[in-house]
Amino acid sequence: MGSVGPAELICQLLVGFSRSMILFVVCAGLSFVLGVLRVPNIAHGSLYMIGAFATFSLTKMFAGSVGFWIALIVAPLLVALVSLIAERALFCHLYQREHLMLLLFTFALSLIIGDLVKIVWGAEYRSVSAPALLKGSVSILGASFPRYNLFLILVGPLVAIALWLFTNKTKIGKISRAAAVDREMVGVLGINVSWVFAAAFVIGCYLAGVGGALVAPTVSITLGMDHTLIIEAFLIVIIGGLGNMWGALVGSLIFGVTHSFGVLFWPQFAIVFPYMAVVIVLLLRPKGLLKSVW
Amino acid sequence: MFKNIVHSKWFGSVAAIFIVLLILPPLVPRFYIYILALIYVTSLLAMSLNMVVGYGGMFQFHHGVFYGVGAYAVALMLTKTSLPMWVGFIAGPIVAAIIGLIIGWFCVRLSRLYFAMLQISLGSLIWAIVFRWYSFTGGDDGIHGIRMPAFLSSLNSSYYFILIILVVCLIMMYLILKSPFGSTLQAIRDNPQRCEAVGINVRHYQLLGIVVATFFAGVAGGLFVVLERSVFADLLFWTLSLEIFIMCLLGGWFTFAGPILGAAITVALRTFVGKYTEYWTLILGIMLILVIFFLPEGVMGFFQGLFKPGMKEAAERGK
Numbered sequence: 271m272g273s274v275g276p277a278e279l280i281c282q283l284l285v286g287f288s289r290s291m292i293l294f295v296v297c298a299g300l301s302f303v304l305g306v307l308r309v310p311n312i313a314h315g316s317l318y319m320i321g322a323f324a325t326f327s328l329t330k331m332f333a334g335s336v337g338f339w340i341a342l343i344v345a346p347l348l349v350a351l352v353s354l355i356a357e358r359a360l361f362c363h364l365y366q367r368e369h370l371m372l373l374l375f376t377f378a379l380s381l382i383i384g385d386l387v388k389i390v391w392g393a394e395y396r397s398v399s400a401p402a403l404l405k406g407s408v409s410i411l412g413a414s415f416p417r418y419n420l421f422l423i424l425v426g427p428l429v430a431i432a433l434w435l436f437t438n439k440t441k442i443g444k445i446s447r448a449a450a451v452d453r454e455m456v457g458v459l460g461i462n463v464s465w466v467f468a469a470a471f472v473i474g475c476y477l478a479g480v481g482g483a484l485v486a487p488t489v490s491i492t493l494g495m496d497h498t499l500i501i502e503a504f505l506i507v508i509i510g511g512l513g514n515m516w517g518a519l520v521g522s523l524i525f526g527v528t529h530s531f532g533v534l535f536w537p538q539f540a541i542v543f544p545y546m547a548v549v550i551v552l553l554l555r556p557k558g559l560l561k562s563v564w
Numbered sequence: 565m566f567k568n569i570v571h572s573k574w575f576g577s578v579a580a581i582f583i584v585l586l587i588l589p590p591l592v593p594r595f596y597i598y599i600l601a602l603i604y605v606t607s608l609l610a611m612s613l614n615m616v617v618g619y620g621g622m623f624q625f626h627h628g629v630f631y632g633v634g635a636y637a638v639a640l641m642l643t644k645t646s647l648p649m650w651v652g653f654i655a656g657p658i659v660a661a662i663i664g665l666i667i668g669w670f671c672v673r674l675s676r677l678y679f680a681m682l683q684i685s686l687g688s689l690i691w692a693i694v695f696r697w698y699s700f701t702g703g704d705d706g707i708h709g710i711r712m713p714a715f716l717s718s719l720n721s722s723y724y725f726i727l728i729i730l731v732v733c734l735i736m737m738y739l740i741l742k743s744p745f746g747s748t749l750q751a752i753r754d755n756p757q758r759c760e761a762v763g764i765n766v767r768h769y770q771l772l773g774i775v776v777a778t779f780f781a782g783v784a785g786g787l788f789v790v791l792e793r794s795v796f797a798d799l800l801f802w803t804l805s806l807e808i809f810i811m812c813l814l815g816g817w818f819t820f821a822g823p824i825l826g827a828a829i830t831v832a833l834r835t836f837v838g839k840y841t842e843y844w845t846l847i848l849g850i851m852l853i854l855v856i857f858f859l860p861e862g863v864m865g866f867f868q869g870l871f872k873p874g875m876k877e878a879a880e881r882g883k
Contacts, residue, residue, distance in 0.1 A: 308677075310677065310680075310681060312806075360853065360857075363857075364856070367856075367860070369676075369677070370623070371856050371860065373680075374806075374809070374810070374813065374852060374856060375852075375853065375856055377806050377810075377849075377852065378848075378849040378850075378852035378853045378856065379849070380849075381845040381846065381848050381849030381852070382845075382846055382849035382850065382853075384845055384846075384849075385843045385845050385846035385849070386846070388842075388843070389843065389846075497801070497802075497803060501684065501685070501688045501802060504681050504684060504685065505681075505685045505688075507681075508678065508681050508682065508685065512677075512678075538696055538698075539692075539693075539696055539697075541692045541695075541696065542689065542692050542693060542696065545685065545688065545689035545692055546689070548685055548689075549670075549685075549686065549689065552670070552682060552685075553670075556673060556674055556678070556682075557674075557678070
């Protein structure tokens with residue numbers, strides 16, 4: 271442990287923030303799907319994994335640092351395409367069924383995607399290097415801090431603003447919010463609810479892809495990254511309030527920051543800290559910190 | 565009570581199957597005995613889950629934790645203490661039931677989806693502790709080569725031990741589900757508001773149901789140790805919990821024996837498909853989608869619906 275100076279503390283806090291931002295991007299998507307379709311999409315983590323692996327392949331395909339930027343745009347679109355196919359081919363036929371079946375369907379999807387990723391990319395560890403612009407580190411109070419993490423801290427709020435504009439200012443965003451509150455009424459108004467669901471599902475999964483692309487340069491990309499992520503994402507969405515985007519932001523910050531301080535003070539049990547925070551939040555507010563859309 | 569069992573119309577065929585299973589070990593290759601024993605352990609686990617899910621209507625999404633806790637408790641008692649073996653085997657289910665009581669106490673306060681997600685999170689907390697606590701649980705290596713007492717040294721004797729414990733547990737579960745407590749649990753599943761109105765303490769019964777089910781999951785965990793002589797953190801990972809869920813779905817929710825069938829199909833498929841391909845989860849996923857689309861009542865429910873239309877209606881009401 272040793273002595274922890276203020277510079278390390280601030281750096282660790284920033285590392286926590288940057289990790290929170292990736293979690294936020296993923297959880298905002300999960301929360302959006304949860305709000306509109308009322309299904310906890312277990313396959314969300316798997317789509318995030320596809321995003322990360324696709325980023326790996328795309329950065330390799332285009333030499334130079336332009337590859338990463340192309341991947342950042344193309345990989346999430348690929349993920350959205352996969353989710354669109356799954357939704358239109360199978361998922362949309364289940365909307366009349368019980369919730370449990372929808373939930374189990376997303377689990378089946380995650381099992382299938384997990385193995386398809388193994389078939390396409392293999393079981394090796396992969397890594398992506400950050401683009402030249404974001405390589406290296408900057409000095410904060412004498413401690414060095416990776417530039418890429420700084421980039422993440424900027425991207426998170428941008429995604430939040432974009433999503434807010436989308437749900438509050440565009441027609442389809444407003445319809446999807448309405449469908450979250452009262453889907454029968456939306457149907458009565460002559461809107462094809464099935465397509466609203468499809469759009470919401472694809473947008474949510476697109477965000478999973480963005481998260482996967484963003485995380486690629488910071489971790490080793492491997493099978494199983496979907497399993498750990500989805501549990502964290504579930505927890506964040508619960509403590510934030512189901513379907514509430516700002517709740518996802520608050521939850522991500524709690525999760526990321528407690529984890530990074532856990533790393534600082536008790537590395538062996540670092541992953542336990544966020545879980546403890548979640549338990550405490552749920553004891554105090556069983557329905558989450560912010561208002562759930564349900 | 566036991567009279568009910570003996571006079572039940574299933575008694576003859578069940579007793580016949582039991583006798584066949586008893587005389588199998590000398591006749592069948594070792595590998596199949598091992599697979600059968602694994603099916604028994606998994607069946608007990610799936611049955612215990614079905615007590616809360618099928619009969620209790622609760623979204624018990626992280627049942628694997630209690631299985632793993634039971635297994636770890638037995639393994640730790642056998643390796644870290646010099647207490648006699650039976651103490652360990654009693655401790656396993658009790659520790660599992662205590663953890664079930666604690667997690668259940670939080671969960672029953674919440675409604676369905678929150679219940680499920682909170683349980684996944686609390687269960688994952690326990691997984692994280694087991695996964696990281698190297699000095700106590702062995703971390704991600706687990707504990708291997710657990711020494712068993714002499715009478716469990718061979719595979720065949722383990723087989724008999726597991727089979728007998730399974731049968732005892734099945735009888736106990738059957739009696740519990742046929743008892744007034746079991747009926748109350750099903751009544752709560754079908755209409756919690758009405759139960760509340762007639763003065764049933766719904767949360768109290770649900771919590772008791774969880775404790776009973778987690779106790780049996782702990783028994784299954786202990787049997788796993790007998791069979792495998794090792795434990796590892798994956799037992800507590802949430803994907804296993806969902807796999808057990810699939811077994812119940814595959815066999816049939818609202819039937820007593822459904823989960824056994826589901827467990828048998830899943831374990832057998834995994835073993836034999838695993839010989840040809842490493843992509844077992846792909847097969848499992850496709851299987852699950854087929855079940856969701858074509859057999860929502862499970863295999864047992866499907867056959868019961870075929871022969872007895874009344875049962876199917878009952879199952880439908882159950883939703």
